[in-house]
Amino acid sequence: MMETAGVTLKSPKSFADYYDFPELDIMGRASEFKEYIEGNTQNRHFDYKRIALNGSAAVRQVKDNYTGETREMLYFASNDYLNLTNHARVKEAGIEALKKYGAGAGSAPLLGGTTDLHIELEKKIAKFKGCEKAIIYTSGYGSNSSSLLSMLTDKDLAIVDMLSHASLIDGCRNTNVKYFKHNDVQDLESILKKRKDSYRTKLVVIDGVYSMDGDIARLDQITAVAKHYGAYVMIDEAHATGVLGQHGRGTSEHFNLTGKIDIISGTFSKALGGVGGFVASNSDLIDLLHFYSRGYMFSSAMTPQVAGSVITALDVVEEEPQIRERLWNNINYFKKGLLHLGFDIGISETAIFPIIIGNDFLTKEICRELNIYVNPVLYPAVSKRLSRIRLSIMAEHTKEHLDTVLNALEYLGKKYQIL
Numbered sequence: 386m387m388e389t390a391g392v393t394l395k396s397p398k399s400f401a402d403y404y405d406f407p408e409l410d411i412m413g414r415a416s417e418f419k420e421y422i423e424g425n426t427q428n429r430h431f432d433y434k435r436i437a438l439n440g441s442a443a444v445r446q447v448k449d450n451y452t453g454e455t456r457e458m459l460y461f462a463s464n465d466y467l468n469l470t471n472h473a474r475v476k477e478a479g480i481e482a483l484k485k486y487g488a489g490a491g492s493a494p495l496l497g498g499t500t501d502l503h504i505e506l507e508k509k510i511a512k513f514k515g516c517e518k519a520i521i522y523t524s525g526y527g528s529n530s531s532s533l534l535s536m537l538t539d540k541d542l543a544i545v546d547m548l549s550h551a552s553l554i555d556g557c558r559n560t561n562v563k564y565f566k567h568n569d570v571q572d573l574e575s576i577l578k579k580r581k582d583s584y585r586t587k588l589v590v591i592d593g594v595y596s597m598d599g600d601i602a603r604l605d606q607i608t609a610v611a612k613h614y615g616a617y618v619m620i621d622e623a624h625a626t627g628v629l630g631q632h633g634r635g636t637s638e639h640f641n642l643t644g645k646i647d648i649i650s651g652t653f654s655k656a657l658g659g660v661g662g663f664v665a666s667n668s669d670l671i672d673l674l675h676f677y678s679r680g681y682m683f684s685s686a687m688t689p690q691v692a693g694s695v696i697t698a699l700d701v702v703e704e705e706p707q708i709r710e711r712l713w714n715n716i717n718y719f720k721k722g723l724l725h726l727g728f729d730i731g732i733s734e735t736a737i738f739p740i741i742i743g744n745d746f747l748t749k750e751i752c753r754e755l756n757i758y759v760n761p762v763l764y765p766a767v768s769k770r771l772s773r774i775r776l777s778i779m780a781e782h783t784k785e786h787l788d789t790v791l792n793a794l795e796y797l798g799k800k801y802q803i804l
């Protein structure tokens with residue numbers, strides 16, 4: 386134990402301690418986990434699933450989990466980077482689709498749930514990503530996990546960046562997996578070299594922008610190495626779509642590789658302001674996924690309202706580049722401010738900012754005191770020495786919002802001797 390500014394830095398249990406109990410059945414395990422929630426609640430450290438009374442916006446009305454009072458908070462935890470969840474055209478398109486087609490799709494996509502709007506969205510996202518064809522899912526998690534589960538079996542090999550999103554990792558459960566060091570092209574190459582001819586399909590699996598660190602995949606080098614060793618590349622563009630590239634097409638555009646990536650997946654739930662996900666690739670592979678990807682086949686189609694909104698969101702990304710410009714101005718301003726103050730922001734290059742604290746308890750203390758809507762990222766999501774406060778920037782944040790957060794962080798950084 387250690388003291389920082391009067392706070393005893395305990396090393397209490399973490400989520401990792403409740404994964405399994407050899408002697409307890411599931412109800413027993415749940416009852417043990419209650420102890421963790423109660424302990425954190427006592428410290429006012431349990432701020433998951435806060436209840437907001439308005440939508441995603443720079444300022445939110447949030448119900449305090451402990452007092453029940455409504456608080457106005459600056460919101461620095463959204464993936465709604467371009468604030469399209471509340472864009473007038475995007476909302477209007479959703480309303481029109483809702484009026485025309487009704488509240489739900491009514492069935493699975495292959496069995497009656499597909500409307501002309503779904504087809505329009507498939508075509509639009511494929512073209513946006515420079516691919517022949519796309520398939521759309523009701524979540525980004527589903528697009529990654531379900532497509533991978535259907536593409537790779539025990540004869541194949543997934544070579545996965547060790548910081549890839551859980552949806553990609555979960556999708557590799559049916560196959561052989563080798564993890565390479567984060568964004569380390571040499572490590573990737575050494576794995577590929579050793580396994581050159583041993584597997585039927587070799588698929589390198591990466592994120593475009595990493596969700597906890599905000600850095601960008603070295604896609605140019607990764608694709609070159611993969612090609613050299615006969616491997617395909619699948620990239621998850623969840624946090625890059627709408628953000629990276631001159632037209633917001635993502636990491637492939639950022640590296641001038643539009644149309645050159647084997648498989649691109651992504652989500653409609655972040656910069657595109659909706660929900661759902663997609664996989665885009667060549668026409669043959671997408672046709673196969675339609676019939677073998679169980680998360681697509683055995684699940685109802687996306688609501689027409691979401692499809693309508695996302696179609697228009699893609700138009701907005703292309704037609705209103707000034708929103709992306711505002712986002713990047715904010716990113717650059719905020720980054721400069723954090724670095725000037727002396728915070729450790731890891732390897733962030735985009736709208737996602739980790740502030741590395743390196744102690745779970747202290748991270749939660751600071752988040753509680755900050756009075757700004759941010760999220761703690763703790764072990765086992767990251768290693769204990771890298772526990773952090775995660776902030777994300779939106780186009781709608783003003784300079785005043787950014788300065789307020791920088792000032793509050795400076796105050797707490799000094800108080801807790803992080804600066």
Ligand SMILES: Cc1ncc(COP(=O)(O)O)c(C=O)c1O
Pocket residue numbers: 524525526527529550552592596621623624652653654660661662
């Ligand atoms: C990198 C990445 N991929 C996929 C997903 C899943 O997307 P969705 O929230 O649309 O299911 C997320 C969301 O948290 C993510 O960060």
